[in-house]
Amino acid sequence: MENRIQIIDREGAIKAEASAGGQVVLAWKGEYGEGDRIIFRAGSTDTFYVLRADDVMDESFVYLTREEIIFDIPFEEKKLCYNPKAFTGERHYLTMRPAEEWEIKRYKNLAHNPMDQHGDTGYWPHASANVETRGESVFAARNAIDGLLANDSHGRWPYGSWGINMQDDAELTLEFGRPVDFDKILLYTRADFPHDNWWTQVTLTFSDGTEETVELEKSSRAHVIPLVRKAITWLKLGRLIKADDPSPFPALTQIEVYGTESK
Secondary structure, eight states, X not given: OOEEEEEEOTTSOEEEEEEESSOEEEEEESOOOTTOEEEEEOSOSSEXXXXXXXXXXXXXXXXXXXXXXXXXXXXXXXXXXXOTTTTOSSEEEEEEEEOOHHHHHSOEETTOOTTOOSSOOSEESEEEESOOGGGOGGXXXXXXXXXXXXXXXXXXXXXXXXXXXXXXXXXXEEEEEEEEEEEEEEEEEOOOTTTOOOEEEEEEEETTSOEEEEEOOSOSSOEEEEEEEEEEEEEEEEEEEEOSOSOOOOEEEEEEEEEEEOO
């Protein structure tokens, strides 16, 4: 089956495209405009692909549940959580390919997806939340799975985080799109002290109906949580208990979930 990458403008006109039976490479000369989209069209669904939306972004190992994946080119405020070199200039390099069997079977960070966006994306993993500070891109849930670990500041790239807008019932949902097994979760809480507060306790709830409450401490290092679960399709991070500190601003820089595909 054929795979295809297209660059589409706001009117639906094709600015560039490439296709192939396996790996697709689209190198094109031109500039992105407001309303432009990248369309990844896969030859099959319910399978694993490796996608790259821009040459300064990491590849995304994703599970596709749709034949057509749409990535909206970010501009202005929506661009602030991305590398400022991304989607700029007149030379661009995009790729897509079916994942190799060893990539599918290996032990990996099951939460990593630099291409995650708002909404029902059709590619997984995907992060969402019931609140994102002021609706700003630099505090969106997607930042918690983009692979960036810089947590000693806050705001624009590379310091994007999930911000909870001081909301006590804040909750982040991480969907894997298929069953996965894991044995370890890492939480990188934001550590822009004294601007930031931190959580002393968080609760992880899983799709199998179980939950785990974890004690945290003030730290810029990863909070390593050994936690074995099998055949999990989603998890939630919630019941976030702030420390007794003057700052009202705890936040999450990154969540990593290490494991394998369920057999």
